[in-house]
Amino acid sequence: MSKSIAAMPTDYAEWLADIRARVVAARQRAALAANAELIRLYWQIGRDILQRQSAQGWGSKVIERLARDLREAFPEMKGFSARNLKYMRAFAEAWPDPDFVQQLAAQLPWFHLCTLLDKLKDPALRLRYAEQARAEGWSRTTLELNIRNRLHERQGQAVTNFGTRLPAPHSELAHETLKDPYLFDFLGLGDAAHERDIENALVRHITRFLLELGSGFAFIGRQFRLEVEGDEFFIDLLFYHTRLKCYVVVELKAAAFKPEHAGQLNFYLAAVDRQVKAPDDRPTIGLLLCKTKKRTVAEYALSGIDKPIGVAEYQLVRALPEPLVTSLPTVEELESELGAIESELRQGGDE
Known part of the structure; x- marks a missing residue:
């Protein structure tokens, strides 16, 4: 006689998943x-x-x-x-x-x-x-x-227009999310690196990059394609922030900040809001990472921009710590030392 096999309840899989979740929560x-x-x-x-x-x-x-x-x-x-x-x-x-x-x-x-x-x-x-x-x-x-x-010295230091472009308290949270400067010394690049080199290196070291960006950033893609009336545009780096509930467009500039950079990023943000953002997402935020910036120039530039944008510097080579700086010889000391060595060599040759 064949034994009849009892059929599993139709909701068994969901029930098992619920029990597993409760076990995990209880263990935590x-x-x-x-x-x-x-x-x-x-x-x-x-x-x-x-x-x-x-x-x-x-x-x-x-x-x-x-x-x-x-x-x-x-x-x-x-x-x-x-x-x-x-x-x-x-x-x-x-x-x-x-x-x-x-x-x-x-x-x-x-x-x-x-x-x-x-x-x-x-x-x-x-x-x-x-x-x-x-x-x-x-x-x-x-x-x-x-x-x-030294996160405490950098957090919330970027130049932004969030106070006038985002509602409170979302504006405060967004402002505290950005830093200035960002430290990219883990890339192993020199100060003369080009934008594409930096972008490539950041993607290769995406885990370290996300750690430096901070909690909540999820990487979406690089050179993210947008099409507007048949023309193609490419965003350097696109992220989604899980706490801010919005997309974050990151543009890299291997030079000093210029006001026109904000205009270009403003265009990208408008396109992402129209084409990518879901109805329940908050407004897309832009982050301009520049080699250097003049704070007042950045503030003036952002004051006339419609979209929420932050401007911050990045460092590819971290500044030397103070004790090491003070222990290095000066140019004058090096020249004096070299002069003494040359004098000794000449005296040795005369003998």
């Missing part, structure tokens, strides 16, 4: 809850160390003994090294408010917090980067990169 909530408990535990241990050191005056030897005893008591747990206990103390010292730990710090992984303690001494900057890391879901690598590249 469990991981976040476990992380929050761990961060609170580390803060409490760090607070205790601070209080006892202050009251009893003991030093690092007690921390080393505590680390050894905790590892023996909990061999299955990592994180009880003497070095990590010192991080806990620094954590509690940097953020003594338990409410802050509960509301923000507990939502970040431990090594994010260690990075903030290591890389930033200014409490206000630590708080700023902590809030942004949580809001945008930065990895530890992204957090370190943004700190090293």
